[in-house]
Amino acid sequence: DPDDQPLDRPPKITYLNLYKKKKTQGWWPLYRKQGDYLVKNGNILMELEVMTKESADKRPAGIGREEPNANPTIGPPIRTQTEFGGLQAKINTIIYILKSPNRWKFIAGILGSLFGLVFGALLFNGPSTIMGSVTG
DSSP states (O other): OGGGSOBSSOOOOOOOOTTTSOEEEEEEEEEEEETTEEEEEEEEEEEEEOOOHHHHHHSOOOSTTOSSOOSSOOOOOOOOSOOOOHHHHHHHHHHHHHHSTTHHHHHHHHHHHHHHHHHHHHHHHHHHHHHHHHHO
16 A cells, blocks of 8 residues: 555645635544654544534534534444454454465464474474484
């Protein structure tokens, strides 16, 4: 993704005059500093509106999802199912891996690692076992 590449210059900034356009909504990029570079960290959907004090008093809004949750109404957050506890998280991770299209690569990697450990143990213990049987 080209957005994830570090920028050697600040990102191009487009200005918006909120006195001409009273209301705007869109995805706004978020950047983090990594060394001397700026790296895109994500986007946030945000709506900005400039209004007079009288119209703001007519249309109150709470902070975040607090009441009154209107103007605009903020729905509940959309979260992925990654918040599990203890053993259930490990079981769900295994189920997720076994349902993925790369499950055979994962299984082959696990079996290869186990074979490598057993082979390494034989190589490590083999000489001392052979010498013990030769010398009596």
